[in-house]
Amino acid sequence: MTKKMTLHLRIWRQPNPHTPGRFVTYTIRDVSSDMSLLELLDVLNEELIKKGEPPVEFDSDCREGICGTCGFLVNGVAHGPKRGRTACQQYLRDFKDGETITLEPFRAKAFPVIKDLVVDRSALDRIMAAGGYISVNTGSAPDANSIPIPKEIAEQAFDAAACIGCGACVAACPNASASLFVSAKIAHLALLPQGQPERIRRVLRMVEQMDKEGFGDCSNHGECEAVCPKNISIKHIAIMRREYLRALWSL
Amino acid sequence: MALWPQSSVAKKFLNAITGIGLFIFVVVHLFENLLLLTGNPDDFNRWAHFLESFGVVLRIIEIGLAAFFIAHIWSALLVYWDKWKARPHGYRVYRTAGWTSRQTLSSQTMIYTGIVLLAFVIWHVITFRFGPYYPIMVDGVEMRDLHRLVVEVFNEPINVVLYVAVMVFLGFHLRHGFWSALQSLGAYHPRWTPVWYSGGVLVAAALAAGFIVIPIWVYLYL
Ligand code: HEM
Ligand code: SF4
Ligand code: FES
Numbered sequence: 001m002t003k004k005m006t007l008h009l010r011i012w013r014q015p016n017p018h019t020p021g022r023f024v025t026y027t028i029r030d031v032s033s034d035m036s037l038l039e040l041l042d043v044l045n046e047e048l049i050k051k052g053e054p055p056v057e058f059d060s061d062c063r064e065g066i067c068g069t070c071g072f073l074v075n076g077v078a079h080g081p082k083r084g085r086t087a088c089q090q091y092l093r094d095f096k097d098g099e100t101i102t103l104e105p106f107r108a109k110a111f112p113v114i115k116d117l118v119v120d121r122s123a124l125d126r127i128m129a130a131g132g133y134i135s136v137n138t139g140s141a142p143d144a145n146s147i148p149i150p151k152e153i154a155e156q157a158f159d160a161a162a163c164i165g166c167g168a169c170v171a172a173c174p175n176a177s178a179s180l181f182v183s184a185k186i187a188h189l190a191l192l193p194q195g196q197p198e199r200i201r202r203v204l205r206m207v208e209q210m211d212k213e214g215f216g217d218c219s220n221h222g223e224c225e226a227v228c229p230k231n232i233s234i235k236h237i238a239i240m241r242r243e244y245l246r247a248l249w250s251l
Numbered sequence: 252m253a254l255w256p257q258s259s260v261a262k263k264f265l266n267a268i269t270g271i272g273l274f275i276f277v278v279v280h281l282f283e284n285l286l287l288l289t290g291n292p293d294d295f296n297r298w299a300h301f302l303e304s305f306g307v308v309l310r311i312i313e314i315g316l317a318a319f320f321i322a323h324i325w326s327a328l329l330v331y332w333d334k335w336k337a338r339p340h341g342y343r344v345y346r347t348a349g350w351t352s353r354q355t356l357s358s359q360t361m362i363y364t365g366i367v368l369l370a371f372v373i374w375h376v377i378t379f380r381f382g383p384y385y386p387i388m389v390d391g392v393e394m395r396d397l398h399r400l401v402v403e404v405f406n407e408p409i410n411v412v413l414y415v416a417v418m419v420f421l422g423f424h425l426r427h428g429f430w431s432a433l434q435s436l437g438a439y440h441p442r443w444t445p446v447w448y449s450g451g452v453l454v455a456a457a458l459a460a461g462f463i464v465i466p467i468w469v470y471l472y473l
Contacts, residue, residue: 012343023343076346083350102344109337172348174359175330176337177259207258216337217259217330219361220431222353238439244260245437 003033005092008100009044011056014113021113025100033093037080037101038063038070040092057116065089065229068164071171072117073104078168078227086166086229106171109214110178121167123213127182128165130209134189135197147193160188162230169224169232175216180224182210183240184232190243200250203243259333262326267435269323270428276316277421281461288468292398293389300394324369331362353448357426364424371417378404405469414466422459429454 006029014021028044035043038060045055061069070087074080080090095101103117111119149157161184169180186203189195195202218237225234286295302309347354357364379400387396404410429451430444438444 073342073344076342076344077348083348104342104344107338107340107342109339174354175334179259207260211259214337215259216334217262218435219330219334219358220353220427220434221358222351223347226348226350226352234434235439235441235444238434238437240437241260241263241435242437244258245264248261 001033003093003097004030005033005095005097007031007040007092007095007098009040010100010102011116012104012113013056013116014105015054015115017112017114021116023102031092033091035092036063036088037074037090037092038088057114057118059118060088063088066164068166071106071166071168073102073106073171075102076104078106078172079166079229083226084229084231086164086168089229106167108170108176110176111167111170119167121165123215124165124167124178124181126213127178127206127209128185130205131185131189131202132198132205134194136194149192153191157188157191160184160191160232160236163188163228163232164230166229168227168229170215172223172227173216173218174221174223175219177218177224178210178213178215179218179237179240180228180232180234182206183236186243187236187239190239199243200247203240203247207240207244259330262329263435265322266326266330267432269319269326270432272316272319273323274425274428274432276319277458281458284465285461287398287401287465287473292396295398295401296387296389296394296396299397300389300392303395320369320372324365327362327365353427353430355427357423358431361424361427364420367417367420368424371420402469402473405466405473408470411466411470415463418459418462421462422455425455425458426451 006027008025008027010023010025012021013024026044026048028040028047031040031043038058041056041058048055058072059069061067063070065086065088068086071079072087074087074090079085079087081094082090105111105113105117106119106121107113110123111121113119163181163184165181167178167181170176170178173179186206189202190199220234220237222234225232283298286298289295305312379397382400382404385396385399386393387399388394405414430448433439433447434444
């Protein structure tokens with residue numbers, strides 16, 4: 001049932017990376033409970049623009065939970081209350097009328113705040129780049145299914161490949177570790193025949209880059225798995241560790 | 252080279268291997284100490300004397316154990332050093348998402364329970380290993396009367412209280428440590444990981460309880 005709601009948003013406002021930020025509380029009245037959280041921010045921003053104030057900066061693109069662009073902490077939980085969803089897929093009906101919702105950017109040394117709720121997640125891209133290429137023949141497109149892959153393996157690789165690189169795992173981790181993201185990427189390619197030629201150097205280089213970017217180490221709190229919008233399991237972190245052992249063994 | 256903790260992953264290998272080593276030691280140590288409760292003081296002293304008879308081999312094992320301790324603490328401190336650097340600006344509001352999260356009081360306090368264990372181990376080694384030598388004749392052989400030393404120490408209520416408290420900390424350390432060590436070594440299994448995650452509570456509680464019984468028993472009955 002659609003209801004009208006009044007909500008208070010306590011939002012981290014920071015004009016640029018070099019100026020300290022602070023929380024500012026805004027009240028928004030008479031909004032539909034079927035609106036999404038990002039739509040609530042859109043409404044707030046229209047009001048702010050009308051008043052001549054700077055709107056709240058936040059990232060979003062697809063708004064259907066597939067691109068990995070959105071993300072911040074909602075009441076202390078990365079992406080918000082409903083598990084297995086991105087911030088853009090959180091709806092006001094899952095909050096209480098009159099509630100104060102705290103929105104805070106993902107925080108990690110490797111994710112510097114650019115403005116308000118927007119952080120720089122390019123560290124994740126650099127880890128991907130450090131993983132490097134995979135050896136496939138270019139030229140005319142190969143026939144589909146020309147490389148047979150057992151169903152179970154294909155499904156496991158898909159599970160890992162579901163990671164959309166949102167960075168919520170880093171944000172939620174008490175150690176600000178990127179292990180879930182990195183392990184999903186490593187496991188994905190390590191499982192597939194196309195990932196075999198560079199398998200050893202990929203894990204070593206990606207782990208090395210992860211450490212260089214200033215992410216913390218994994219203490220197995222498993223918080224990442226609980227906030228991951230794609231339900232990536234910490235099984236992948238174990239796979240990454242096995243891949244790493246394997247790589248050390250074969251050096 | 253493989254064990255030198257250069258990377259975040261290798262750090263956890265070292266922490267986990269040494270953690271498991273210490274865990275095994277602690278389990279063995281509990282069974283040794285239960286000899287205190289047999290009713291015959293000679294049982295405990297005989298066992299200690301038997302261990303002493305290994306001489307240089309025992310010294311090497313002791314040094315190995317100390318090395319495990321140091322490597323465990325070293326790798327743990329490296330993990331925590333990185334943690335403190337990795338999020339210079341903390342959250343105003345932060346809570347666990349619950350669900351499948353394994354974040355518990357125990358996982359959050361590993362460094363503190365660990366430091367308590369370290370302080371305890373130093374005290375423990377000074378009190379017992381390097382404590383007074385009381386001679387006793389058992390089966391016509393002179394040996395160290397460690398039983399008497401233990402009884403003396405645990406007839407001080409303060410020592411009993413401290414020992415019991417530290418064993419609670421040990422329980423907390425192992426509640427997370429038990430399954431965490433397996434996960435750190437890459438041993439994840441969809442069916443078994445939940446078992447050893449939950450089983451960690453039982454293992455930790457049983458070990459702590461075992462150690463807690465001993466000083467209380469000694470205080471009350473010996
Ligand atoms: C009786 C002695 C001890 C036992 C049986 C023990 C056991 C363990 C085990 C099994 C783990 C799990 C390893 C892993 O997460 O991969 C662990 C982790 C840990 N131990 Fe110990 N430990 C002992 C003493 C200590 C001491 C003296 C410290 C001192 C600082 C310490 C600090 C830590 C820390 C901080 C972790 C967690 C590391 C992380 O979060 O990644 N432990 N311990
Ligand atoms: S593992 Fe999950 S939480 Fe982490 S980046 Fe990928 S999708 Fe986001
Ligand atoms: S905006 Fe694309 S996942 Fe949220």
